[in-house]
Amino acid sequence: MITLYDIPSALPEMAWSLNTWRARYCLNYKHLPYKTEWIEYPDIEPHCKRLGIAPTSTRKDGTPYYSLPAIYDSTTDKYIADSLKIAEYLDEMYPDTPKVFPEGTEMLQHAFLYAYNPLFDPIVKFIIPATATRLNPVSEEYFTRTRTKRFGKPLKDVTPTGEEKEVEWKEFLEALDTLDGWFSKNKETKFITGNAPVWVDFVVGGELLWLKTIFRPDSDFWMELKEVNGGRWEKYLEDLQEWAVVI
Incomplete structure (x- = not known):
């Protein structure tokens, strides 16, 4: 176990x-x-x-x-x-279970991560303050205190507003466009290396699931996000749903 x-x-x-x-x-x-x-x-x-x-x-x-x-x-x-x-x-x-690093993909998956990780930077100021509000009280206090120290200002003031909000949101959508361009190279497969998921699929899926869970599926944020890039990201989570189980 x-x-x-x-x-x-x-x-x-x-x-x-x-x-x-x-x-x-x-x-x-x-x-x-x-x-x-x-x-x-x-x-x-x-x-x-x-x-x-x-x-x-x-x-x-x-x-x-x-x-x-x-x-x-x-x-x-x-x-x-x-x-x-x-x-x-x-x-x-557990070599007899499906591998998340199939032979020959290790280097490519690590290279993908190197290019991928900066793409979600523009959403950080939106998602971190929202995350605090979804935690239990004891964790909310800790999360708010430590992230306030990290940002150097009250966490409630981190969320972009006005022109900054428009700029940051535009940058995030452009980052998704970049990611969509990469995914578009695989015209006949569900996931990054084929029809079976690998480690980096769970990385991308985990990030999208974080956004959907924290902002909530019926929020304006997710309702817009699920429509961009031809609905790719909602469909991507649907393809991963089989393994999105909490035990």
Whole structure:
């Protein structure tokens, strides 16, 4: 049995995080038995330290930074943190399950990520303040406090308004146009490398699911987003729906 450590929300579906969705997609795609343990934001660092889960990065001040997702695999008695490391671990330890890094795609998938990651930068100022409002009170306080420090101003003032909103939104739509151009090269397949998803499909899917979950499916934001690029992004999530299950 694998335990997936995830961050809860106050929403009915609970799961929301783009990073933890990457790991969840992988577990569901591989049909590996697992359960979810929900960890609120202020409990992540003490939880990881208590279990010996390694930090995933280092803060600017040199202190270790702990984040989710993380998993515990009772078969190997191992803890793994970071969605990419989790995906690589699951491919290695369970080779008879569908691979998210099929042979020969590792370099191309990493190159895709390098080009892809900056595309969603324009949406950050919209989605981060909105995310805070969807969390449980104890996590909302922590998230708001830490992100306020990161942005250098109250989180409520981060959301673009007026001309800035128009500029940032236009840049985001242009980024989606770029991504749409890449996807358009595959005229006969559902996913990035073919008709079976790979790791980077779960990266893109997790990001889109984050936006849809936080802004809500009936919001003006998502209603507009689902129509751009010929409805590609709503259809993309539909194609991934089989593995968008919370266990």
